[in-house]
Amino acid sequence: MKIWRLAGKLMRFRTGLVLLTLFFTIAWLGGRFAISFAIQEIIDTLTDYETLLSLEITTLFIIAPFTYLVTFIFGAIFDIVNWLYWISCEVLVRKNMMLGLLKKPGAQALPDTTGEAISRFRGDVMNIVRLSYTLAIRIGIGLYSIGLMVYLFTISWEATSLIFAPFALILVIGLLGRKKMSSLRKVRRKAAGEVTGTLGKIFGSIQTFKVATVENNVLRHFDSKTEIRKQAVVKEEVFSAIINSIFLFSISMGMGVILLLIGPAMNLGNFTVGNLFFFQSQIWWLGEFVWLLGDMIPVVQQGKVSYNRALRIIQNRDETVTADAIVADEPIYVKEDFPPYSAVERKEGDVLSVLSAENLTYQYPGTDKGIANATLNIKRGSFTVITGRIGAGKTTLLRTILGLLPTDNGKIYWNGKLVDDPSEFMIPPRSAYTPQVPFLFSESLRNNILMNLREEEVNIAEAIRLAIIEKEVEEFDDKLDTRVGPKGVRLSGGQKQRLAAARMFVRDSELYVFDDLSSALDVETEQKLWDQLFTKGKEITCLVVSHRPLALRRADNIIVLKKGQIIDQGKLDELLERSTEMQKLWEGDLSNGNSTEEGF
């Protein structure tokens, strides 16, 4: 079965630790066996029974502390090696998921919300690692239990065989209970989600509720949600208490069975008080073994589900990625530093003369939105503007060209040469990009702009100047070292976009791609930005989304999009003459509301 192969592969990632875990599981349990055995011998010597080893009591008192010491040493090593294995695997699996994500088209990488994806990095990684991690321990406990059973048989075969009757109970509840348990947990999680969801809604829309003076009604609604969660929690907790109780009771039953059986033997001295103590302290492990046996099924099931969920994160559209990628052997850099960033090299073929797209088509899954058959040329030194109404597919077109969305059809050529994988190719030094709603890390401005670039190799001052954020940076207390985000300064939408532009400019690239700047920049600032950029001296090639006259007038080529189709291309004057859509856009057809595009 495939799941076992994956689990095995993850075990081979740190074979040494797995083998050590197996060995020290048995060694540690052996230590505990030795302790129980020593005490058994002491008790029997004390109570004048014949003992197995017939050692002097003083010898036993000298030996006994060593059994404890040995148990500690083995136990501590066991804890540490399996923990090391666990935390190494966690890093590996998360790393592989990150790597997989970074291979996908950036604008459509996640199958669900970010929060949901995070849960895969947390819970699913845990389930994946647990499957491999638990095997060594379970095998260890299994081997030990067999040995233990053999020994217990030699003491009393009747008692030993009969204590397994109640343990069958453990096996059954292990199997049945886990299933019910996971469905109860699901209900609880859902109820909890509704509580936090309601709370988020309350404080996210507090103004609405205040103005409507319905605070008390909303509170009642919230109370009803917390009540539902309470019931779900209590149900789950009680059920888990039931399972737990049955497990512990089965072990007590085992002890009870022994008491019922061994009376005569004990009377005759064939079963000693020491033996009874030994049974009492070791019976737990037999129960535990049976429990783990039954528990293996849900562990494997959860592992399967989690492998699939993790795979969904890194799966591409052609479904060529396999689950093996999740457990691929990779350096995890937990001791050594991450290697220095590789330099951005500009090869001969990278210098742009013309970028062309042929019949680019992409449709958002499950909708009729997207772009179809887009064909266009972008020449070196040109300024190309994509324009169109809201929802016309402007951003989609940009993203498809940049490989941030996959293509259903169509090809992209760089200087006439086919680009195999735009998402790998359309990066600096060839192209750089400012999205409509840029993302900034909670880090210094400097790191946000540089990212993977080495400061000494680039001109950050020039990038800031070009992005017209120079003055604001000067005004911050820590200049470029000012932190962004919750722990630092709060930036306005316009500032964010200009910082993102600086991030783009610092990557001295052949082609600069801007998604709509106008929602965050006022007309004057935008004017200045273009002026500076085109007087820079170097030949600059730009592809931008805009509907501002400012940009349209400047454009060497305007691409007019309507409902995902390029309906016309050309200079502004030509288009205003022949394209009714362009005329409408130019006049600002307000009833279609193309003035507010933020958020789309």
Next chain:
Amino acid sequence: MSSSSKVIVSLLGKYLKPYIPQVILLSIFLMIGNSIEIINPQIVSYYIDSVIEGFDKRTALFAGLMFVGMSFIQRSLMIVIRYFSQNLGWASTNDLRSDLTSHCMHLDMTFHNKYKPGEMIERIDGDASALSQFFSTFTIYFIGSFLILIGIIVATFVEGWIYGVIFSGFTIVSLIGLYFIRKIVSPLWRKVRESTTALFGIIEESLSSLEDVRGNGGDEYVMKKFHDVSRTDFKNKNKAMIVSRIYYLASIIMNAVLTLSILVACYYLYVPLGLTAGTVFLLLTYASNILRPLRMILAQLEALQNTLANIDRINEFFNIETEINDAGTEIFPSESIELKFKDLDFSYNKEDMVLQNISFNLQPGKKIGLIGHTGSGKTTLARLIFRLYDPTDGTITINGINSQEFPLKELRQNIAYVTQEVELFKASVKDNITFFSDEIPEEVIHSVFEDLGLEEWTKKLPNGLDTEVFSDELGLSAGEEQLLALSRAFLKGPKIVILDEASSRLDPATERKVDIAISKLLEGRSAIIIAHRLTTLHDVDDILLLKDGHIIEYDSRENLLKDPNSHFSQLLQKGIEEVLQ
């Protein structure tokens, strides 16, 4: 610690008070359950002694069944106790959640602007949940463990004072020892929690940044960040695990010392005191059973410490008071209402003025169109009317009475605020419109729907007004959401309407519906319309143009139209879009 513990006691008192019968019942179950823990080894001990003396079937059977029966009672009680304690923990903290949510909801907007919804979730539900863990388990585990501990010590004293002394001496020494070890170990685990939180923070950032990163070839940057924070987390975890082994060492030493000293004592006293095998067995069983409650007590003390931080944070919120006082007693006039702004200044932070020197007059039944750039202060002006904030200087009056003289409820109930943001709950259509009020009869809702042309739509709902919004049964279009929001305003029957007009994203048909509904809402009412479209401005009486918080033009629409040099005329020529962007 002492002030915090006072707070704990007062919180515990306040929120446990309604549940006193449950608390008492719980304590009784706890006592019974724990005493079995003491009794069961006694049964085995009795069994051993009687069996060795002379095997008697009935005694053996009795002891065996007693043992199993007692275990059964004990394990069943465990379930009952869990039921009661969880119920108690969550019921009491639900009360706390409710109080805290209510308190925060009534705080002013300055407070709400400071905390994102996500933080509020963490601060209200997260902290309360930590408390409910504490409420539900602390009592049980802490008190329960103490009971067992005392029970064992008493039982050993009964067997012989020397054993009692060994057990109690051991208990004291190990409590102190374990306490200090925890002090070494637990900060390390706290560090692990911090670095793990940081790790997921970085992962979340990376997931959100994919478009920026991929478009600019920053993959390595993201991977480096991931590895840096993973390395820290790995090292913290590793260190915490290794150092925690001291704790394991201590508990194994304790186990060894106690067990062996009992055995040594028995060795010397076996003959002189005439010890029985049963007693030896009993003492050894107690020796291994005593470790669990000891650990539990310390774990609970640590939980208590962690809970203090949660309680402090909860209390911090409770101690914040709203700055919008609600002491007015005036009654809102029922007709010919005149709303007046006089020399009003406003600033959010007492430094940068958002509105300055604003004076205007909304006469009964009239409509003012409010226009201006984003950030010119339009929305702020609307918020001031509802007293979401109070003016820094100047006044807002209604029929000559300062708006602060009205109770907040009175004021807000008589003015409707219709914005472009539509906030819907995952709840029934009815609850969404009435905001969970039971007082509004369905007929009223239906008549509002009829006015809005929503009646047809309602008929198609599978469960009528009880159909849940955002479910499989009912997805809403943007237009339908708008209409639902409007019906809320209708239900209110407001005297004044403040309309922050939606810059529409609706299809033409729905948009027409919304437009009709809005004009119905405005009929015969005075209104301030924050306008984004030229068409809306056809119907207003006056125009007020804001720029950077100042009124730069305020006159009747007619006059402004006549004057070709007015900003408004120019605006109409250029197209509103270019100007307002």
